[in-house]
Amino acid sequence: MRQAIRGAAALLAAIAAAPAIAAPATTGPVEQQPLNLIAIGMFVVFVASTLGITYWAARRTQSAADFYTAGGGISGTQNGFAIAGDYMSAATLLGLSSLVFAKGFDGFVYTIGFFVGWPIITFLMAERLRNLGKYTFADIASYRLEKTPIRTFAAIGSLTVVCFYLIVQMVGAGQLIQLLFGLPYNYAVVLVGVLMMVYVMFGGMIATTWVQIIKACLMLGGGTMLLLLALSQFGFNIELMAQKAVATHKDGIKIMGPGSMLSDPITAVSLSLGIVFGNAGLPHIMMRFFTVPNAREARKSVFVATGLIGYFFLVVCVIGLAAISILGSDPQYWVDGKIGGKIIGGGNMPVMHLAKALGGDVLMGFLSAVAFATILAVVAGLALAGASAIAHDLYVGVFAKGNAKEGTEMMVSRIATVGMGIAAILLGILFKDQNVAFLVALAFGVAASVNFPVLILSMYWKDLTTRGALWGGLSGLVSAVTLVVLSPAVWKTVLGNKEAIFPYDHPALFSMTLAFLVTIVVSKLDSSARARSEQAAFDDQYVRAQTGVGAAAASAH
C-alpha cells in the first residue's frame, strides 16, 4: 500500500498519548498483516467481559452523579488503577519501548518526563480537585467566578483537548488493527467508536472505570511477563543485557547516554513543560478525582496510580533495551534480513516482535489484544469527559442556567455520548493516512496553556477574576494553536512548506507562560465590583479546598 510511508510517521504519533512520541520519526511502513486469530480471539474475550460489566454497571447508573462520577463510590485503590489505565495508552507500551529500541537512553529521558507530572498532581492538586469539584473541572474554575462565561470557556477548552486526543486515538486504533490483527482500517474505527458509545452511554463512569481497571491489570501483567522472560535470557543481570545491547545496536555505547534528540534546551524545556503541566489539565484525568468519596481517597488514588505508572514506565524501558539485545542480532525481524535497517511491520513493532521471540504467537497475540483494549479504554474515558463538558457545562450550566431536571441532564449526556462516538468515527475516517503527530503536541499544548492555568490559579490565587481568566485562557488557546500550526510538524510536514516559521514543535514554554502572564496582568488591572466580590469569595473557597467542608458527598450506594 502506497499510503504506507505517510501513515508510518503518523502511527508512532497516532497511538501516542504523549507529545514526545511524535518527535522521532523512526518508523517503517505500516502494512496490513496476515489475519492474527489468537489476538482477535483474546480481544473478543476482553470485549465480551467488558460488555458484561457494562450491563451490570447500567443497572447501577441511575443518577447524574452515577453517570459522571460513579456516585463518588470508587475506592482510592480502584481509582488508582483506573487513573493508571487512563494514562498508560498504547503509546506507552508500543511507542516508548520503540523509542528506547531506536534511541536508547534518550527514550528513557522522555519516559521520565511523562512521569514527573504525577507527583506534582499529588502534592498540589489532588485534594483540592476533590474538595472543590463535582463533575467537571469547570465546576472548580467557576466556583467563585462568573458561571456562564467561565463554564463556556472551560467546556471549549475540554472539548478541544478531547477532540484532538480522540482523533489521535482513532487513527492509532485503525493503524494498529491493520498491523496487529490484519483487519482493515475502517473496521477498527467503527468498532472502537461503537464500543465506546455502548460503554459510556449505558455504563457511564462505573463501566468506564472498570474497563480502565481491567485494562491496567492486563497491561501490567503482560508487561511484567515480558520483562521476566527477557531478563531470564540474561540470567536476570541488567549489565549483561546492556552489554549485549551495546554490542548489537548500530550506535554502540552511545545508546547508554544522552544523544542528539534533546540537545536543544528550548525544545527539551518546552516539551517537558507541556507534558508535566498538560497532564494536569487533561479533562479525562481530572474527572477521575471526582469519582472517589473524599480527599483522603483522592490522595491515596494518586499514590497508587503514580506507583503503577512509574513501575510500568521502568518495565517498558527495560523491555526496549531487551529488544535491542534480542532482536538486534536476529535477521528474521528485519526487512530483507538486514539488521539495523527497517524493522518488519514498522517502528512500533519491537515490543511485539520481542513478545514473539520470547513467548511465541500466544504472547504476541495477548499483547496485541492488550494494545487494542488500551485504545478502547482511553477512548471511553475521553468520550465521558467530552459528554460531561457538553451536558453538564454547556447544557445545564450555560443553556439551562443550572435549572435542568436530572433526567433531562442524563438524557442530554447520553445524546452527547452518541454525538462524541459519531464524531470520533467520522474524524477517524477523515484523518486516515494523515500525519496526526502534531495533534498530540496540540492536545497537550492546549491542556497546559488553557485548562491548567485557569484551574491552578482559581485554586491558589486569590486575585484571579473572571476577566483575567477569560483573557488568559484565550491567549493561551490562540497562541498554542498558532504556534503548532507554524511549527515544523504542521508548517513543514503537513502543509509542505520549506521552512517552519516557528522552529519548535512544542508550544508550552511560550503559550503557557503567555497565558499565566495575561491572566495575572488582566486580573490585577480588573477593578470592577464583580472582581472585588470574586476575590472576596476566595476565603470561603479556601476553607472548602483545605477541609472539604461543603464538598460534593458520595451518593448512598
Added chain:
Amino acid sequence: MPQKTYQRIRSNPKFTTLAGDRSRFAWLLTAIVLIGYYAFMMAVAFKPELLRAPLWSGSSLTVGVPLGALIIIGSWLLTGLYVRRANSTYEKLNNEIIKEAR
C-alpha cells in the same frame, strides 16, 4: 449555613496551622521533585558526558541509568510520604477543625 461554618473555621487557629503546614510540606516536596528533574534535564542538554560516564570501570550501564530511575522511584516515594502524612496527621487535625466548627 456553610458560610458561617467557613467563618468559624477560618478563625480557628488550628486551621491556620493545618493550611500553613500542609502547603509548606507540599511545596517543599514539589520543589524537590522539580529541581531534581530539571537538574537532570539540564545535564542531558548541557553536560551529557556526566550521564554517559560508566557506572563502574568497564560497565555498559552508565551513571544516567540509576539517576533516571532514582527520579521515578524517589519522587514516587515522596508522594508516599505526602499521602501518609496528609492522611494521618493532617486528616486528624482536619477532623478536629470540622468538629469544632459545628
